[in-house]
Amino acid sequence: MAISAPLNTALRAFAMLLFVVAIAACSRTPNAMPTGVGNLGPGGGAPGSQQEFLVSVGDRVFFETDSxxxxxxxxxxxxxxxxxxxxxxxxxxMIEGHADERGTREYNIAxxxxxxxxxxxxxxxxxxxGQRITSQSFGKERPVAICNDISCWSQNRRAVTVVQ
Known part of the structure; x- marks a missing residue:
């Protein structure tokens, strides 16, 4: 049995409307915490947690080219x-030192x-x-962004503080 074009269009529109309503219903959880990650509370984690450090403090700093x-x-x-x-x-x-992919492996490790x-x-x-701190250089071996553009290079020129 063939469905007429106007009815087919109406059914598609109705299905799309149902999809949008379902997605919208899922995007808000009643009584959810207004800030933080999941149910970790304000600030992104329990006070003194690694999650709090990552979300509230920040784990990385960025550098200019060759600097x-x-x-x-x-x-x-x-x-x-x-x-x-x-x-x-x-x-x-642990402080991890990183570089973008330009330059030799040896230069970027240094x-x-x-x-x-x-x-x-x-x-x-x-x-x-200082007894609590270790460091290691990964040079260009662990990029977080991969492309041949300043947008990626700038993300890879970093030092990351890893809480252990």
Whole structure:
């Protein structure tokens, strides 16, 4: 049995409307926490949790091309990291140094090491016990973005603080 074109169009429109209503109904959970991640509460996690550090403080700082100098934005993030780490002294951290894919492997390993070292030095200057910190350079071996463009390169020029 063939369905007429106007009826077919109406059925498709009705199906689309049902789909949109279903998606909209799922997008809001009654009594959900207004902030945070899931049911972790305001700030993105229980106070002193690794999740709180990641969401509320931030785990990475970025660098300019061929540079291991901290930008004002990076220093602001590291100030928040130092305050959190000084408050929750039970955690050890690893600072990972990274570079974008341009340049040789050896150059990028050395650049990543300089970036990690500058972050370690900054955190210790803010009172974080150096015995709690280790560092490692990954150079260009662990990109978070892959493309041949500044938008990817800028994401890969970073130092990441991993709470252990």
């Amino acid at each position: 291991s100098n901290l930008t004002p934005t990076a220093m602001a993030t590291l100030d928040k990291q130092a305050a959190w780490l000084n408050q929750y002294s039970n955690y050890r951290i 650049l990543g090491a300089r970036r990690a070292s500058i972050v370690v030095n900054y955190l210790t200057s803010k009172g974080v016990n």
